[in-house]
Amino acid sequence: MRVCGVELKGGEAVICLLSQEGDTFNIPDCRKQSFQVSHSAATESIVDFHFAFKKLLEDYKVDEVAIIEREQKGKFAGSATSFKLEAAIQLCGLPVTLIQPQDIKAQLKRNPPQVDFVGLELKKFQENAFEVAYAFQMMKQFNKVW
Template sequence: MKLCGIELKGNDAVLVVLEVSDEGPKHIDFPTRKIALGDSDNAADVICFQKEIAAFFVSNNISKAVIKKRAKKGKFAGGPDTFKMEALIQVIPDLEVELVTPQALAAMEKKQDIIYPNSLKKYQEVAYLVGVWVTKYSKY
């Protein structure tokens, strides 16, 4: 099974694909590492983002997306574009979507010795953690 860990940052969806097997999660390095939402006030850009990310999931046989949840209020609140991107991903047909809190990720990092693959870019580390979290603490 393939799943995609996602961190929503600014107007980018940072993507990390993991192949899940009995040996554990394995990072699959795709040329597409992030997909950007253009002008979130422009309906054509919003539709384009959803079509592009849905096509990425379909063409790479990804059956589950896991998104790092953002705070709705307070100092670390997510920007409006990230909430729009999250909703657009959640309504993609035939895609299971799960959200994971930053607190759950931090707890996992303390308990687990996370080794990042060499093929991972630095900006993908949080998305990688999101994917690893679901393989260890959730039913996938």
């Protein structure tokens, strides 16, 4: 199964692809590590983001998407743009799971990755996207995805 982990922050979607075959994890090469949306008030910008993201999911044969859940209100609430991006991703036609940050941390503590992040050949800014993809795979493996 191939999962696309997504961290939404501001007008950016940072991604990491992670596939699992048996007990082996693989991070396939990907042409993009993030998508930027600079003018979220313009319909064309959101449509362009949706098209590009959906195309990436199709090209890399992604089965599911896991997104780090953001607060909807309060001091640490996500931006309006991040919620627009989330909706555009949810309309790509694949199952999308939102995972709370505390669930990701708990899963990483229970089942830590067998390799350091530095050895994965990912950019530092992709670490959270990798963690949500990895936590999702672990939850799915142990049937803890709701």
